[in-house]
Amino acid sequence: MSSESESLKRCWPATDPLYVSYHDEEWGRPVVDERGLYERLCLEGFQSGLSWLTILRKREAFREAFAGFDPDAVARFGERDVERLLGDAGIVRHRGKIEAAIANARGTLELRATDTPLDRLVWSYRVDGPPRDGWVAETPDSRELSKRLKAAGFRFVGPTTVYSTFQACGIVNDHLADCWVREAVEADRRALGAD
Numbered sequence: 760m761s762s763e764s765e766s767l768k769r770c771w772p773a774t775d776p777l778y779v780s781y782h783d784e785e786w787g788r789p790v791v792d793e794r795g796l797y798e799r800l801c802l803e804g805f806q807s808g809l810s811w812l813t814i815l816r817k818r819e820a821f822r823e824a825f826a827g828f829d830p831d832a833v834a835r836f837g838e839r840d841v842e843r844l845l846g847d848a849g850i851v852r853h854r855g856k857i858e859a860a861i862a863n864a865r866g867t868l869e870l871r872a873t874d875t876p877l878d879r880l881v882w883s884y885r886v887d888g889p890p891r892d893g894w895v896a897e898t899p900d901s902r903e904l905s906k907r908l909k910a911a912g913f914r915f916v917g918p919t920t921v922y923s924t925f926q927a928c929g930i931v932n933d934h935l936a937d938c939w940v941r942e943a944v945e946a947d948r949r950a951l952g953a954d
Contacts, residue, residue: 767939777815787944789929789951793878796928797867798828800908801860803923804915805851813851820849825860830871833864859914866912880907881930887948890936897922
């Protein structure tokens with residue numbers, strides 16, 4: 760990492776190049792497609808109780824194990840797939856989280872059959888405005904969406920996981936006011952327009 764990159768103000772201290780890249784190039788940038796949102800919800804669920812860096816390091820293995828997070832493919836996974844995934848050292852081997860990813864794929868298909876598919880549902884919680892003074896773990900919106908997702912069959916989508924997804928996918932721009940990436944993320948969000 761260059762000394763110029765090290766001197767930039769970020770939202771959290773990071774020295775691992777993968778983590779720095781995630782902060783600078785991905786975190787908070789709008790994710791608007793169904794597959795991308797499904798993947799992020801699942802990865803945020805897998806992260807529960809672990810370091811996000813652990814998930815970043817395993818992300819490609821997760822993508823391979825979960826058919827590129829294609830909800831149609833994952834929704835067809837059965838018990839043999841669960842057992843296969845429990846034996847995959849490249850991912851987090853937690854039965855509940857694996858089964859949740861499958862349930863979330865099925866929930867995504869359920870939502871797709873309604874007037875409010877996953878992408879439209881999640882983005883209906885978009886928040887615009889000035890930066891906060893600090894971060895929160897959950898909000899009334901994340902609690903509400905958590906309930907709606909659970910009603911559609913999703914699992915491992917508590918209010919904190921949902922809010923982390925809001926942050927990661929640009930539903931909110933939680934880059935700190937003095938973070939060097941904040942304005943670029945805000946420009947990406949503005950380019951989407953307000954729905």
